[in-house]
Amino acid sequence: MELPRTxxxxxxxxxxxxxxxxxxxxxxxxxxxxxAGAEVVLAARSADKLSDLAEALTAAGHTASVLSLDVSDVDATEAAVAEGGPFDILVNSAGLARHAPALDTTEADFDAASDLNVKGAYFLTRAVARGLAEARKPGSLINISSQMAKVGGVDRAVYAATKHAVEGFTKSMAIEWGPLGIRVNTICPTFIVTPLTKQTFDRPDRRAWVEEKIKLGRIGEVEDIMGAAVFLASDAAALITGTALMVDGGWTAD
Structure with missing residues (x-):
């Protein structure tokens, strides 16, 4: 008997x-x-912040380099990706949150969030896909979305709107680029302990709200996302595209 191979x-x-x-x-x-063996190009607005990470990865025997990239600058992003690509894998975790009651939302906060979370993500994803298409290569493109792409939340009307938009263009891109072997998915985390969530966890009432909603009874750690990223990037997810991988501790199970 010939057994299937993972x-x-x-x-x-x-x-x-x-x-x-x-x-x-x-x-x-x-x-x-x-x-997992990939050559990793580390990108952020300030390349200086990435030097320690690149050095640590290199010291551990991995291959890493640094790229200064402001995802909200579409022209610069497209030029950088065209010059440095093609990339077999994209993980886009660039994003921001401007939390406030909907009645207090400013136009500046709305524009800042949508410019990076939606427009920036859209054109970054497209730029990487264009490089793959021109090289006639398959690939896996992953945008870090949020559980707020599936539900709403207090003080999160703008943030939730941007993440709902990411889910929409992800599905459409997956349909268009599927015949090219280019997969497009999102990872939707619950609240993860990061600098971005500090303002929420500093408020006891908000922390209690979060902990009550997560069915597994704990706030997420960045390690909870690492396996999901490797899975979607790898051949183990070869038939997965246009979907959202929920890493939310059961928040959206209701």
Missing amino acids: PSFRLDGKRALVAGASSGIGLASAVALAE
């Missing part, structure tokens, strides 16, 4: 671009991809 979770020979790699989920994703 597809590889390894990423040897692959080049991965990780945007927003200077901290939090982006940093953890970069480490995970490097550990």
Whole structure:
């Protein structure tokens, strides 16, 4: 009897671009991809913030380099990706939150969030896909979305709107680029302990709300996202595209 073989979770020979790699989920994703064998290009607005990570990865025997990249600058992003690509894998963790009651939302906060979380993510994803299409290569493109792409939340009307938009363009891109072998997915975390969530956890009432909603009874850590990133980037997820991988501790199970 010939037994089936589990597809590889390894990423040897692959080049991965990780945007927003200077901290939090982006940093953890970069480490995970490097550990799985990928050559990782670390991108953020300030390349200086990435030097320690690149040095640590190199010291551990991995291959890593640094790219200064402001995802909200579409022209610069497209030029950088065209010059440095093609990339077999994209993990886009660049994003921001401007939390406030909907009645208090400012136009500046709305524009800042949508410019990075939606427009920046859209054109970064497209730029990486264009490089793959021109090289006639398959690939895996992953945007870090949020559980707020599936539900709403107090003080999060703008943030939730941007993440709902990411889910929409992800599905459409997956349909268009599927025939090219380019997969497009999102990872939707619950609240993860990062600098971005500090303002929420500093408020006892908000922390209690979060802990009550997460069915597994704990707040997420960046390590909870690392396996998901490797899985979607690898051949183990070869038939997965246009979907959202929920890493939310059961928040959205209701």
